[in-house]
Amino acid sequence: MSTTPFTRSLAGRLLMFGVVPSMMAIAAIVTLSGMDGYRNALKAEKEVLAADAEGAAAELGTRNQRWGYIASIIATNQTTGLFGKRKETSDHLKGMNALSDQNLSMFVVYEPNADGQDSAALKSADVPREAMDAAGRFAPVWYDEYIGGVRTGVVKLRAAAGMESMAFYLGPKNDFAKSGQALATITEPRAQDGIPFLTHSFPIIMDGKFVGVAGVDRSLAFISQLIGKVKARTSADVFVLSPEGTFIAATTDSAPQAAGAAALEMRRISDTSYAPSALRWLAEPKGEQPDAFEAHDPVLDEECLYAVKRTEVGGWTIVIRRPLSECMRLANASIVRNVALGLAGMVLVGALLYFVSRGITTRVRVAAASAERIARGDLTRPIPESTSADETGQLMRSMNSMDGNLNALVGNVKQAGIRLNSTATEIAATSKQQEASTAAFGAASNQIAAAVKEITATGRDLARTMDSVNRVGQEMAELAGAGQKGLQGMESVMQDLNSGTRSIADKLGAISDRSQKITSVITTIAKVADQTNILSINAAIEAERAGEVGAGFLVIAREIRRLADQSAAATLDIEQIVQQMQSAVSTGVMEMDRFSDQVRRGVRDVATAGMQLTEIITRVNTSTEAFRQVSESMQAQSEGVQQISEGMASLASNASQTVQSAHEFGRAAADLQTAIATLREAVARFNLRE
Amino acid sequence: MPVLSVIWRSAGSLLAMHARDVVEVLPPLASRPAPAVPDWVRGLFVFRGRLIPLVDCATLLGASSPPDRMMNRVLVARVVAGDERLWPVGNWPVGIWVESVLDIGSIDFDAADAHPGLASPTGKFLGPVAQTRWGLVQLVRPSHLFAPDQIDTLIQRLEQAAT
Structure with missing residues (x-):
């Protein structure tokens, strides 16, 4: 009996037309399901990051609104009776400042001789001298003393200085001049005595005239604590950016320019390695919903997922970043598992087809040999019995x-x-x-x-x-x-x-x-x-x-x-x-x-x-x-x-x-x-x- | 492409069926009469433990059945169709009573000189006609042997016979 090549044999054709298409189908299923799983996992991760960004933005916006409200209360107290009463005003500020440990200071700054008492106050002993500048301009600032970055618990009074060139004063003043409305202002972060802070200020309007500002200096440590909680929960890095492009707070400590997270605070974005990414962060979001997107992070040098949301009060930009590899670790593990199962299935199908085809081929060969023997006229030997239930049997x-x-x-x-x-x-x-x-x-x-x-x-x-x-x-x-x-x-x-x-x-x-x-x-x-x-x-x-x-x-x-x-x-x-x-x-x-x-x-x-x-x-x-x-x-x-x-x-x-x-x-x-x-x-x- | 076919004679015509559709050729056998069956069913007989109908080919072709002779044969053919009531396992054999089996040989019904045939709605089982060394032979397709209404009639008769 002639020998049939394996590719033309029954077993070869079963393997060729059975195993190969099955493997292709399983590979296609594994690939498509893996792609779908990856896309779904990516979409879910984006939604989670967006929710975190929206939650952080809502929390920070609420706190900005509350601090702006405190500044407006101090200003309202001036317009409703305390204006011109310098001693009562100073005492009131001192009492207000003691109400919270999150504020660094509270202040009221009058326009030069706004109450007509600048010259007289220099000579009076009722009002502390520290509440005025050299010209007698009323500018009391009650602040908590910090030594070496540690709060001493002592409250001190000093006179505000340089207000004619600073945003906490010029901001409300200019806004009132432009719009005629009293609007709260949040300044860019800055530091004093090594303590980073920012200022919420509100204009004092008397008889339709700008006569000064009232405000509060707020420590950034509480914002860092807030976003630190977000990072602890999500393991994602959080950045808070001011509208002017300054880092208000950040959880990352991997910036190459600095050793710690604090190094980013109060720094201009353009001065850091985040400059290319931060431009896009400031351009987002385009709608009310947080924007979530993938981009290459120049600092981590890998693909990351970002969610960006802007606070309603203050216009701060909240950015949450998480490396894509970390986000998709479970999804990638699932894909690897599916690929392994697919390969195991292909091996199993191949083995089953091989064993089935081997049994069929054996019976067909026995039948062919018996038919050839009968064709030669040899009927002396019986054909072996077969117990198989299939067609070959x-x-x-x-x-x-x-x-x-x-x-x-x-x-x-x-x-x-x-x-x-x-x-x-x-x-x-x-x-x-x-x-x-x-x-x-x-x-x-x-x-x-x-x-x-x-x-x-x-x-x-x-x-x-x-x-x-x-x-x-x-x-x-x-x-x-x-x-x-x-x-x-x-x-x-x-x-x-x-x-x-x-x-x-x-x-x-x-x-x-x-x-x-x-x-x-x-x-x-x-x-x-x-x-x-x-x-x-x-x-x-x-x-x-x-x-x-x-x-x-x-x-x-x-x-x-x-x-x-x-x-x-x-x-x-x-x-x-x-x-x-x-x-x-x-x-x-x-x-x-x-x-x-x-x-x-x-x-x-x-x-x-x-x-x-x-x-x-x-x-x-x-x-x-x-x-x-x-x-x-x-x-x-x-x-x-x-x-x-x-x-x-x-x-x-x-x-x-x-x-x-x-x-x-x-x-x-x-x-x-x-x-x-x-x-x-x-x-x-x-x-x-x- | 030439296909090995079983050639037989019925009602004066030469007919053929693909050998792969033929389960077995039997000598003339006695069949059990079934009540009120169509005239083209001679009766029922037991084949490999199953009760299957015996169809008279000459009557099915519209001719009268000649007297029984020793050269008569019964072709047990596979009938495959879409009616799940009849074919739970896909194949349903039927016996075909023919006048005589002439030969078994290869016939190319797809040849260029083959005639496609003129099948009527009730005779779809008749396929193309080919010129062979035995003469003009027409292909019989067992899958079209019965029209749906004939199958319904057969089902009723088989159920009556089974009870």
Whole structure:
């Protein structure tokens, strides 16, 4: 059996058309699900960061609003009665400043001589000197003392300075000048005594005129604590930027320009390595909702997720940053797990297909080898049993059944061939015996015919001499004696003829019985040929179902069907010949019966003629009249003999036909033997099991 | 493309069916009469443990069935169709009573000189006609052997026979 390359084998094709598409499908599913999972995780992370940014912005905005409100309360207290009352105002500020530990200081700054008491106050002892500048301008600042960055708990008073160039003063003043409205102002962060802070201030408007500002300085430490809580909860870095681009607070300590987080506070963005990113931060957000986006972080040097939100009060920009690798750690782990599961699934599918295909291939190879062995005519070994429930198992069982049926069929055909050969030999022998018997019968018939001719001549001679019997009575008596002797010889011959006729009838009966047996054998052959035809068609169908491996057996099935058709055709010929022979035998039997009747009648006539001839001889000697009667009797005898002659001619003709039929029958038997030899030669190539 | 086909004679015509659609060829067999079946169903018989109908091919073609002879054959063919009531496992064999099986050989019904056939709505099982060494042979498609109304009738008769 030729070896099939692996790529063209059943296992190879199963692996090629089963495993490869399955692997591609699993890879596509894993890739798409991984991409979807990554996108969903990224979207969820953005939403979480945006929520954190919005929460921080809301908290800081609320606190800005509250500190702005405190500044507005101090200013309102001035306009509702405290303006110009410098001592009460200073005491009020001191009391207010003690209410909270988040503020560094509280102050009121008047315009120069706004209350008209600058000169007088310098001379008065009611108002502390520290609450005024050198010109007596009222500018008290009550502040908490810090030494080395640590709050001492001591509250001190000093006069504000440089307010004409500082935002906490110029901001409300200029806003009022532009809009005519009293608006709160938040300054940029700055430091004093090492303590970072910013200022909330509110204008003091008396009778529609700007007369000064009131405000509070607020420590940035509390903002850092707030965003520190956000970082502790989310592990994300938080930046708070002023509208002018200054870091108000930040949780990061990884800035390369500084060692700690505090290094970013109060620094301009443009002075830090965050400058490229911060420009985008300040440009965001574009709507009310926080903006979340991905961007490369120049400080961390990696892709990060950002959420940006602006406070409603103060316009601060809240930025929350978290490295993308950290955000997507769980999602990436899930993708890795899915890829691992996909690879495991592909390996499992490949292994299962390999084992399944190996089982199928093994059974198909066994089936192919068995079919090739059967095609060689080797039926000595059974096909291995298969317990598989699939189509290959059914193929094995079908081939096993086919092998068993073929074994039985060939065995039956061989036995039938032997029996047919024996029968055909017997038929041929019987035919030769029949031919010899018929030839002997023909010879006897010729002998009888010669005797009858002699009788006829003798009768005629007797008739002609009857006229002279009267004259030559003695001579006639002698002639009558000779005639009596001839009749006696003829009677003996007729007895022989009767016996021969009975023998022929018996032979014809035997031939008829043989013909009946031949017909029975022919019917058996026809049934075997019919079954062989059906079996060969089913074998061809099974061979077609077996595919390429059944092509060889398809040829065998076609050859078996052709032999079966030849057997059927030969059977039909034999049946026709036997029918002709039976018809000829029946005709022969009928003719023989008729001939027997004639012979028996001839015997009786000869006996009668003999008795009459004796009487003639007796009477010839007594009277002429008696000779005349003898002459008439001789005439009647002559007619009877003529009838015998005609019957013998018919018998001879029938014998000739019987010889011809026996000859044809012998030739048909020879044809049958030739067909049987062909059939035996065809099945002889099959070796059967014991 | 030549396909191995079983060629038979019915109603004076040569017909063929793809060998892969033929389960087995059986000698003439006796069938059990079924009550009130259509005239083209000869009856029911047991094949491999299943009771299946025996269809007379000549009557199905509209001709009268000739007297039974020894050369008659029964083709057990696979009938595949979409009716789930009949084919829970996909295959449903049916016996076809034919006058005689002539031969089994390869026939190319897709050849250029093959005629596509003129199938009527009730005779969709008759396919193209090809010129072969046996003469003009027409393809029989067992999957179109029965029209839907015939299948309904068969289902009713089979259920009656089963009870």
